[in-house]
Amino acid sequence: MKRSSWKEYQKEIADDRYYYARSCIRQNFFPGSEAAFLDIMRNDLGKDVLDDPLHTSCTGIGYHSDIVPLETIMTVVARQFALMTAAGYENFTSSCITSFGIYTEILETWHEFPETEARTRENLFKATGREFRIPRNIAHTSDVIFHNREQIAARMVHPLMNVETGAPLKGVEHIGCHYAKIFPKSGIGGSEFPYVLAGMIEAWGGEVVDYPERRHCCGFGFRNYLVQANRGYSVANSQKKFASMAPYRPDFIVCNCPGCAMFLDKWQYTIAEMEGVTYGPNGRGIPVITYEEMAGLVLGYDPWQLGMQMHQVDVEPLLDKMGVKYDPDAKYLGNNGKLIGKPEQAVVNCCSQERTYEVRQ
Amino acid sequence: MEDVRLQEGLSACMNCGVCTGVCPAAEFYNYDPRQIVTIVQSRDDEAIERLLKSDTIWYCGECMSCRPRCPRGNTPGYVIQALRTLSQKLGFFVESEKGRQQLALKRTIGESILATGYCVHPKLVKPEMHPEQGPVWSWIYDHDTDLFPKFSPNYMKEGAGAVRRISDDSLQELKRIFEVSGGMEFFDNIERHSERKAREMGYESADQSYLNDVYTTNSGDHH
Numbered sequence A: 001m002k003r004s005s006w007k008e009y010q011k012e013i014a015d016d017r018y019y020y021a022r023s024c025i026r027q028n029f030f031p032g033s034e035a036a037f038l039d040i041m042r043n044d045l046g047k048d049v050l051d052d053p054l055h056t057s058c059t060g061i062g063y064h065s066d067i068v069p070l071e072t073i074m075t076v077v078a079r080q081f082a083l084m085t086a087a088g089y090e091n092f093t094s095s096c097i098t099s100f101g102i103y104t105e106i107l108e109t110w111h112e113f114p115e116t117e118a119r120t121r122e123n124l125f126k127a128t129g130r131e132f133r134i135p136r137n138i139a140h141t142s143d144v145i146f147h148n149r150e151q152i153a154a155r156m157v158h159p160l161m162n163v164e165t166g167a168p169l170k171g172v173e174h175i176g177c178h179y180a181k182i183f184p185k186s187g188i189g190g191s192e193f194p195y196v197l198a199g200m201i202e203a204w205g206g207e208v209v210d211y212p213e214r215r216h217c218c219g220f221g222f223r224n225y226l227v228q229a230n231r232g233y234s235v236a237n238s239q240k241k242f243a244s245m246a247p248y249r250p251d252f253i254v255c256n257c258p259g260c261a262m263f264l265d266k267w268q269y270t271i272a273e274m275e276g277v278t279y280g281p282n283g284r285g286i287p288v289i290t291y292e293e294m295a296g297l298v299l300g301y302d303p304w305q306l307g308m309q310m311h312q313v314d315v316e317p318l319l320d321k322m323g324v325k326y327d328p329d330a331k332y333l334g335n336n337g338k339l340i341g342k343p344e345q346a347v348v349n350c351c352s353q354e355r356t357y358e359v360r361q
Numbered sequence B: 001m002e003d004v005r006l007q008e009g010l011s012a013c014m015n016c017g018v019c020t021g022v023c024p025a026a027e028f029y030n031y032d033p034r035q036i037v038t039i040v041q042s043r044d045d046e047a048i049e050r051l052l053k054s055d056t057i058w059y060c061g062e063c064m065s066c067r068p069r070c071p072r073g074n075t076p077g078y079v080i081q082a083l084r085t086l087s088q089k090l091g092f093f094v095e096s097e098k099g100r101q102q103l104a105l106k107r108t109i110g111e112s113i114l115a116t117g118y119c120v121h122p123k124l125v126k127p128e129m130h131p132e133q134g135p136v137w138s139w140i141y142d143h144d145t146d147l148f149p150k151f152s153p154n155y156m157k158e159g160a161g162a163v164r165r166i167s168d169d170s171l172q173e174l175k176r177i178f179e180v181s182g183g184m185e186f187f188d189n190i191e192r193h194s195e196r197k198a199r200e201m202g203y204e205s206a207d208q209s210y211l212n213d214v215y216t217t218n219s220g221d222h223h
């Protein structure tokens, strides 16, 4: 791989004053990551980010399940832009890759087919009385963290290195199909040389694993996961990636898209339960993290404050390698220290003895 | 078909098969995006109608992996989106097992959007319907009101924060958008054709038992 190829796909990322659009999936499965993004941006980096309660889902999962028509999602997106406009912001940052792909696709469609923008404006006005300006800048929240990666490195508490050996930790990065496959120019590094997460890993002391199925889909496939009868598609695609990355012995997987993070975590559980196969060392799974969690750990945040107890594959092996201190007894406490029991044990975290994936030396 | 995704997604396919080579659906199903593009390009109405009534158009995962790789700048994934829209408008989707699943998507994701303002909501991911989510998710599901407030000041309450309750005014605007832009009509149309098909298949209506069957049936003939 030409290591500098990503530089051909640079894009402008606003430096401050962002309108923040939350992600359905990230809020559901990684609410601590969204909290961490706001904390890092506001408290560590001193930026202005508006967390506006008025916005809704972009309806993107409905659109890509083909139950929400294009005209409808365009109007929903227009409403988000109208809220941004009304709040006095011009830079839009989205916490979801599906949404990000939709925002870029819709802006491009409006540009190519101006009559679709005109119709959307009419629909929005008729439905809500609102009007909007096109954002000056659109970025995924990972672009924003990427943009600030050196400032984060300057405040680094725990680099992505093995505290015992000093060796860089090996990270598999998964940028998610809709980050750059829809419009390669909209993603850092494009779709072939993705650099948004790789840039963070390298800036924070780690090493990026380049493996054959790096660009393969995680397997979400919208209707292929959302309808129970189709889920074989989803797990089979994740499995293909795990089998391809395992020989490189990654210490962690970091994801751009909240959906991918969830699938690569949960399908490791499913495969371990069904087949006894795990892909990490010592018969365990490979920890899967979000880039907000990665940034948070690097900055010295507590992993349970980041919400890493909500992952199915235990993250402790990664925390131990990084030398992150944590209280094991606090992991499963509820709000205000309330005792709320613990999840049941799973094969992916402890007990795969037989058919651990053959990890080549 | 005047879908902009067709104009954007298809011009002069040269049948090279690159899209099929990178397609995750082609690897898993008996599916070939190149063939879809060829049929649509042929403008053969009968062949297109057969496609709209078949399982074939429902295999694609809309990952768009085909988009950056096509040497002609085509996007078979967009062509699929346009075909799926048409299949539903014409009521052809109920003629295939995979197409009938649109009712399940409308009743879960679609109704969640209108009721909560979210495509997905913690209470929608029921552990019994999602065994793959594992024991940690079951624990989260059972203790959501003790857990989410650790990360959100307004879990299921109005205000800013993760999984906040979206205000009635915002939900009302969303509903109006669906009414004005054709989203509601699209939902109703899915219901109408599913109702017709359910009766034709011997169900009393497109009721819970039809829905369960649609959600879980897999003939195993798709590979």
Ligand code: SF4
Pocket: B012, B013, B014, B015, B016, B017, B018, B019, B020, B033, B034, B037, B069, B070, B071, B072, B073, B074, B075, B076
């Ligand atoms: S990659 Fe493009 S040109 Fe080649 S078969 Fe697919 S759609 Fe046609």
Ligand code: SF4
Pocket: B019, B022, B023, B024, B025, B026, B033, B059, B060, B061, B062, B063, B064, B065, B066, B067, B076, B077, B078, B080
């Ligand atoms: S969008 Fe559909 S046709 Fe294109 S690569 Fe993905 S699954 Fe295949």
